[in-house]
Amino acid sequence: xxxxxxxxxxxxxxxxxxxxxxxxxxxxxxxxxxxxxxxxxxxxxxxxxxxxxxxxxxxxxxxxxxxxxxxxxxxxxxxxxxxxxxxxxxxxxxxxxxxxxxxxxxxxxxxxxxxxxxxxxxxxxxxxxxxxxxxxxxxxxxxxxxxxxxxxxxxxxxxxxxxxxxxxxxxxxxxxxxxxxxxxxxxxxxxxxxxxxxxxxxxxxxxxxxxxxxxxxxxxxxxxxxxxxxxxxxxxxxxxxxxxxxxxxxxxxxxxxxxxxxxxxxxxxxxxxxxxxxxxxxxxxxxxxxxxxxxxxxxxxxxxxxxxxxxxxxxxxxxxxxxxxxxxxxxxxxxxxxxxxxxxxxxxxxxxxxxxxxxxxxxxxxxxxxxxxxxxxxxxxxxxxxxxxxxxxxxxxxxxxxxxxxxxxxxxxxxxxxxxxxxxxxxxxxxxxxxxxxxxxxxxxxxxxxxxxxxx
Amino acid sequence: xxxxxxxxxxxxxxxxxxxxxxxxxxxxxxxxxxxxxxxxxxxxxxxxxxxxxxxxxxxxxxxxxxxxxxxxxxxxxxxxxxxxxxxxxxxxxxxxxxxxxxxxxxxxxxxxxxxxxxxxxxxxxxxxxxxxxxxxxxxxxxxxxxxxxxxxxxxxxxxxxxxxxxxxxxxxxxxxxxxxxxxxxxxxxxxxxxxxxxxxxxxxxxxxxxxxxxxxxxxxxxxxxxxxxxxxxxxxxxxxxxxxxxxxxxxxxxxxxxxxxxxxxxxxxxxxxxxxxxxxxxxxxxxxxxxxxxxxxxxxxxxxxxxxxxxxxxxxxxxxxxxxxxxxxxxxxxxxxxxxxxxxxxxxxxxxxxxxxxxxxxxxxxxxxxxxxxxxxxxxxxxxxxxxxxxxxxxxxxxxxxxxxxxxxxxxxxxxxxxxxxxxxxxxxxxxxxxxxxxxxxxxxxxxxxxxxxxx
Numbered sequence: 001x002x003x004x005x006x007x008x009x010x011x012x013x014x015x016x017x018x019x020x021x022x023x024x025x026x027x028x029x030x031x032x033x034x035x036x037x038x039x040x041x042x043x044x045x046x047x048x049x050x051x052x053x054x055x056x057x058x059x060x061x062x063x064x065x066x067x068x069x070x071x072x073x074x075x076x077x078x079x080x081x082x083x084x085x086x087x088x089x090x091x092x093x094x095x096x097x098x099x100x101x102x103x104x105x106x107x108x109x110x111x112x113x114x115x116x117x118x119x120x121x122x123x124x125x126x127x128x129x130x131x132x133x134x135x136x137x138x139x140x141x142x143x144x145x146x147x148x149x150x151x152x153x154x155x156x157x158x159x160x161x162x163x164x165x166x167x168x169x170x171x172x173x174x175x176x177x178x179x180x181x182x183x184x185x186x187x188x189x190x191x192x193x194x195x196x197x198x199x200x201x202x203x204x205x206x207x208x209x210x211x212x213x214x215x216x217x218x219x220x221x222x223x224x225x226x227x228x229x230x231x232x233x234x235x236x237x238x239x240x241x242x243x244x245x246x247x248x249x250x251x252x253x254x255x256x257x258x259x260x261x262x263x264x265x266x267x268x269x270x271x272x273x274x275x276x277x278x279x280x281x282x283x284x285x286x287x288x289x290x291x292x293x294x295x296x297x298x299x300x301x302x303x304x305x306x307x308x309x310x311x312x313x314x315x316x317x318x319x320x321x322x323x324x325x326x327x328x329x330x331x332x333x334x335x336x337x338x339x340x341x342x343x344x345x346x347x348x349x350x351x352x353x354x355x356x357x358x359x360x361x362x363x364x365x366x367x368x369x370x371x372x373x374x375x376x377x378x379x380x381x382x383x384x385x386x387x388x389x390x391x392x393x394x395x396x397x398x399x400x401x402x403x404x405x406x407x408x409x410x411x412x413x414x415x416x417x418x419x420x421x422x423x424x425x426x427x428x429x430x431x432x433x434x435x436x437x438x439x440x441x442x443x444x445x446x447x448x449x450x451x452x453x454x455x456x
Numbered sequence: 457x458x459x460x461x462x463x464x465x466x467x468x469x470x471x472x473x474x475x476x477x478x479x480x481x482x483x484x485x486x487x488x489x490x491x492x493x494x495x496x497x498x499x500x501x502x503x504x505x506x507x508x509x510x511x512x513x514x515x516x517x518x519x520x521x522x523x524x525x526x527x528x529x530x531x532x533x534x535x536x537x538x539x540x541x542x543x544x545x546x547x548x549x550x551x552x553x554x555x556x557x558x559x560x561x562x563x564x565x566x567x568x569x570x571x572x573x574x575x576x577x578x579x580x581x582x583x584x585x586x587x588x589x590x591x592x593x594x595x596x597x598x599x600x601x602x603x604x605x606x607x608x609x610x611x612x613x614x615x616x617x618x619x620x621x622x623x624x625x626x627x628x629x630x631x632x633x634x635x636x637x638x639x640x641x642x643x644x645x646x647x648x649x650x651x652x653x654x655x656x657x658x659x660x661x662x663x664x665x666x667x668x669x670x671x672x673x674x675x676x677x678x679x680x681x682x683x684x685x686x687x688x689x690x691x692x693x694x695x696x697x698x699x700x701x702x703x704x705x706x707x708x709x710x711x712x713x714x715x716x717x718x719x720x721x722x723x724x725x726x727x728x729x730x731x732x733x734x735x736x737x738x739x740x741x742x743x744x745x746x747x748x749x750x751x752x753x754x755x756x757x758x759x760x761x762x763x764x765x766x767x768x769x770x771x772x773x774x775x776x777x778x779x780x781x782x783x784x785x786x787x788x789x790x791x792x793x794x795x796x797x798x799x800x801x802x803x804x805x806x807x808x809x810x811x812x813x814x815x816x817x818x819x820x821x822x823x824x825x826x827x828x829x830x831x832x833x834x835x836x837x838x839x840x841x842x843x844x845x846x847x848x849x850x851x852x853x854x855x856x857x858x859x860x861x862x863x864x865x866x867x868x869x870x871x872x873x874x875x876x877x878x879x880x881x882x883x884x885x886x887x888x889x890x891x892x893x894x895x896x897x898x899x900x901x902x903x904x905x906x907x908x909x910x911x912x
Contacts (some may be wrong), residue, residue: 197672201769210733215756216653216854219784220748221728223738226757227693234690237683272677274543277666282809283680292676300671301682302772307759308780313657313817315854316758316781324764326771329673361769396769398672 001385001443004138009442012134017113017435019049020126021106023088024115025219028122030089030156039066039152042088046150047071048124053133055148061168063160066152070171073132074145079453081145081174083412085402086181087127087154090117091427098429112434117130118433121428124180124419125150127438131445143450147174151402154181158402165409175413176375176452179455180445182418185266185392187434190383190444193416194376195395196403198329198366201336204346205357206232206321212307213317221360222317225355226306229321235349236299240285243299245345250429251332255295262392263290264318294395298328299342326362328397335363364399367407367414374455382447383417386440417448457841457899458906460594465898468590473569473891474507476582477562480571481542484578486522486545486612494521495608498544502581502606503527509589511604517624519616522608529588530601535909536830537601537630539856539868542581542637543610545574547883567891574889576882580636580875581606583894587901599906603630607858610637614858621865631869632831632908633862636901638874641722641848643890646839646900649872650832651750651851652859654785656794656820660802661813662688662777668763669773678773679683679809682762685777691805692755696741699755701801706787711751719746722848750851754784755798782818784853791819797833820855823863830911831871838903839873842896873904 009016028042029035043060046069051058055071066089074081093103093116101107106115117123128148135142149172153159185191208225209218238244255263267289269281279280283292292298306315306321327338339360348355369376371393383391398415406412419441425431465472484498485491499516502525507514511527522545530537549559549572557563562571573579584604591598605628609615621628642648664681665674691849711719723745725737739748747756762777764770783794795816806812825832827849839847852872862868875897881887 011896015880199672199771201771208732208734213732214854215754215758215782216655216784216852218732218749219754219756219782219853220739220752221737221745222732222734223736224756226760227689230689230757231693232759233683233686237687276669276674276678278678278809279811280679280809282807283676289677293674296676298671300675300680300771300773301686301763302671302770303763303765303774304682304686304777305761305763305765307757307761309759309761309778313659313780313782314758315655315657315756318759319755321760322765324769326671326675328672328768351738353734353736355735377769392868396672397675398670425691 008134008138024106024117025104027104028089029092030153031119041069043069048086050129053156054136063164069150072147073142076145079144082176083174084128084178085149087121087151088125089152089155091155112432113313114432116431119420119424121181123433127442143453162405165405175445178411178417180418183420183422190387191392191394192379193394193396194258195368196399199334199364199399200327201361202325203359204323206354208354209319212319215315215317221436224317225354227341228351228354231351232327233350245341247341253339264288266290293397295330297330300326329366331366331368363405375413377455378448378451379415379417381451382444385447386444464590464594480562480573481560483560484545485548486609494614499523499525506565506585510592519620521616524620525606528603529598532598532601535600538632538634539603540584540632540634541605543577543607544581545608545611547611549779563833567889570888572887575876575880577637579889583898589594599909618861621861633870635872636874638872639878646788646843647848647850648835649850649852651824652855653752653853655855656783656791657817658781659815660779662810664810665775669774671771671773681720681777684807684810687807688805701797703797720744749853751786753786758780785822787822787824830899831869833875833911834904834907837907838900841903842900
């Protein structure tokens with residue numbers, strides 16, 4: 001790290017924290033319409049801060065919901081363009097009585113800042129802004145082109161982001177998507193994510209007799225819709241827990257030895273078992289826990305329901321039963337193909353006496369970036385420089401819809417480099433953010449911008 | 457049938473219908489607290505009618521809920537005592553806009569009376585009262601001792617009947633329980649029920665991880681509680697639909713050839729299939745549909761639920777899942793033994809990674825009366841005399857808790873001889889009752905009381 005910048009960061013740390021506290025103090029709860037003016041106030045604060053930091057073309061762009069804050073620096077001719085994504089809206093604060101501090105009066109104690117949004121994601125949005133500002137302040141230019149796209153609706157499902165990207169395709173063109181909204185493996189173990197599982201969702205509906213029947217009067221005479229449902233759903237996995245749908249694993253790539261080793265290193269079954277309060281972990285045989293999450297597809301039942309749910313007994317044979325299912329997908333699995341395979345399997349195994357209706361729901365493409373991609377190499381080098389340890393190149397078990405949006409619509413190469421910790425209570429009372437990761441993370445972001453154009 | 461009584465019934469038919477209309481006009485909806493005074497009004501109307509009819513010791517007996525109307529005639533020394541059970545409360549009338557008449561302004565059209573309670577069960581309660589009244593009016597004495605016990609809470613689960621019987625054991629002693637609250641096989645095919653299936657209810661609860669988990673972040677690493685539930689529930693039946701619980705069928709008696717023939721004669725699979733709007737009927741192989749309902753045990757899922765039930769998708773791995781199960785039992789099956797077998801089976805087949813909690817719920821003993829019981833012979837002869845066809849001796853697939861109450865606590869021999877039809881919309885809009893069954897049924901009830909003391 002450049003000494004001038006190191007000094008600049010040290011000299012301005014107090015000012016930066018003061019600014020961050022100001023930003024965090026705005027209760028930008030996107031789900032609560034009474035906070036709509038606060039969400040806009042946070043957008044304005046951020047726009048103003050980017051303007052003051054030397055960014056150009058600063059705009060508050062309207063959507064059908066909360067606005068997007070945009071800013072850029074496009075003077076690095078011939079250099080890559082990095083689109084930085086983050087969100088300035090926050091989760092609600094309920095249950096408020098469980099907070100030890102006021103969620104919107106940030107307090108620093110033992111180098112930890114307590115505030116709603118400190119970890120998710122205003123603290124990290126602020127770091128992205130300060131990274132660019134700091135280089136500009138010291139060097140008067142940036143080593144790459146940069147665009148900021150900070151939305152105000154992530155906590156309500158990014159309802160208008162797809163539309164926003166569609167209507168601003170030219171404005172948002174670039175090479176790399178930098179997202180600081182993920183977590184590290186541990187406080188001294190940074191990580192950069194290079195892959196996400198995809199998703200294929202479906203709703204399965206069975207209809208038996210035309211209405212609920214008395215189980216005494218009709219029990220034994222007709223198919224019980226719930227029997228049919230449990231029998232059908234039980235066919236989705238074999239005895240070992242592998243998916244029993246024909247063709248489901250076709251083309252699924254095995255992990256490399258290096259990836260397997262990383263997964264085994266990271267897997268801490270005992271800790272996870274305790275965290276989740278289960279007697280034993282369960283999953284596809286032959287893979288470490290982390291490998292199962294990162295790189296193996298699953299078929300998960302998210303909801304099953306039919307018949308009586310009240311207290312006591314009601315002796316009905318239910319007319320209908322429903323199952324909500326999501327398949328998590330890995331590279332070389334096409335959500336549409338998987339949807340068709342599931343459809344075929346369910347039809348083939350349908351018990352007699354019920355009608356089947358399948359509704360295909362959300363789709364998301366899985367993807368993995370090649371580990372030798374310049375952006376990943378730059379991220380790895382930057383994290384090593386800031387944290388003095390080798391970062392973990394990780395994959396995520398979930399889909400991140402906004403990453404899919406930018407990847408699919410704009411072809412950006414995603415780099416998920418976040419500085420939060422899983423233990424920092426985002427989405428819960430007493431959210432906090434370790435300032436050691438503010439300092440190191442800010443350095444890593446600056447390094448990343450500096451290292452990126454050097455990578456091939 | 458005695459000519460004097462025949463004439464009496466003909467001469468008084470208009471009066472009887474007028475009285476029945478008066479009784480049906482009282483909106484005695486037991487589930488609706490705003491109708492509490494109406495329920496009492498119906499009890500008072502009934503008590504008054506019994507008093508006028510020459511019954512003795514007429515009382516409105518309080519319970520913790522709606523009252524019981526009691527009356528008796530105990531002057532037939534050395535003759536059997538018949539306890540007549542029925543209920544004077546009715547179902548609610550929603551959806552009221554689907555009624556073609558006012559549910560509490562009875563109208564007669566084409567010899568059918570339209571009114572809430574006409575079929576279930578005020579019309580039939582009224583017939584029981586008129587049967588005794590008519591004999592008394594003509595003969596000035598009854599051929600048997602008779603007790604009436606008409607409750608006002610059947611439509612809300614007979615909440616206080618058990619307590620009532622416990623505290624009135626002496627008052628309610630008798631030999632035969634006559635219940636007119638069941639249906640005929642068809643308008644020209646009377647039936648008398650001589651057996652009921654029993655019941656063993658249980659609630660099965662599975663707990664996996666301590667809270668709902670994100671199916672992306674954890675999917676593949678831990679047992680999905682719903683997978684465990686469907687796998688577990690699917691073990692309850694084998695591929696042919698037979699119950700796969702060890703020992704479940706131990707001691708179950710096969711039907712006699714005569715019973716098998718009756719069941720085959722009554723089974724109308726095509727009609728039932730159409731009525732229920734299913735492609736095919738499904739059940740234990742080797743038995744006719746009626747035999748499966750009357751005389752074969754079942755394990756029915758009445759409710760299964762866990763995870764997300766809203767619109768769209770929510771990608772959770774649910775923490776808990778619940779199943780509500782009732783086993784229908786036949787003679788020689790003990791509900792407590794079956795509960796223990798189910799318990800053992802569920803524990804034995806429990807998938808890894810979840811905890812199981814089983815709660816035993818309602819129990820009811822199955823029972824079948826010997827077909828040569830004097831009360832059944834009297835009922836058969838009475839129905840044949842009134843309808844000019846051989847009645848069907850049938851069994852019921854359901855449990856009738858009140859029958860169990862009187863059978864188990866007082867040792868009464870139950871005769872279920874009802875005059876409603878399944879098509880008469882009890883529990884639905886436009887309830888009605890065919891007056892042809894008022895006339896014939898009243899004759900049959902009078903015959904029954906006359907024939908009973910002659911049977912050995």
